[in-house]
Amino acid sequence: xxxxxxxxxxxxxxxxxxxxxxxxxxxxxxxxxxxxxxxxxxxxxxxxxxxxxxxxxxxxxxxxxxxxxxxxxxxxxxxxxxxxxxxxxxxxxxxxxxxxxxxxxxxxxxxxxxxxxxxxxxxxxxxxxxxxxxx
Numbered sequence: 001x002x003x004x005x006x007x008x009x010x011x012x013x014x015x016x017x018x019x020x021x022x023x024x025x026x027x028x029x030x031x032x033x034x035x036x037x038x039x040x041x042x043x044x045x046x047x048x049x050x051x052x053x054x055x056x057x058x059x060x061x062x063x064x065x066x067x068x069x070x071x072x073x074x075x076x077x078x079x080x081x082x083x084x085x086x087x088x089x090x091x092x093x094x095x096x097x098x099x100x101x102x103x104x105x106x107x108x109x110x111x112x113x114x115x116x117x118x119x120x121x122x123x124x125x126x127x128x129x130x131x132x133x134x135x
Contacts, residue, residue, distance in 0.1 A: 034077040041070040059108040066104030092129035
């Protein structure tokens with residue numbers, strides 16, 4: 001009985017090790033990050049289209065830009081696991097979404113451009129993500 005338990009534990013250990021190796025091969029990237037970003041992008045886009053009523057209508061366009069870039073780059077995030085460097089591509093896209101879209105959402109919601117200083121870094125992160133596909 002003890003020998004069977006040891007064999008079963010050894011098999012489970014080997015299966016776990018193989019699963020870890022597969023995860024390392026695909027960069028540890030999974031689609032849950034993209035799914036969470038997709039839910040957020042759709043929710044924020046819907047809010048912006050139907051409920052967001054800024055005093056200055058120009059901020060509605062800022063919100064729309066944030067939501068467009070959020071959704072487009074979330075779709076690209078779904079492809080991260082099949083790239084050569086999924087952690088680099090996915091990480092840069094996520095940074096771009098947070099820095100660019102997040103800043104634009106904040107600027108639009110607060111109707112104050114003084115919070116816009118991080119948006120260019122998000123734009124550079126998007127550019128770097130796409131450029132990383134060349135290597």
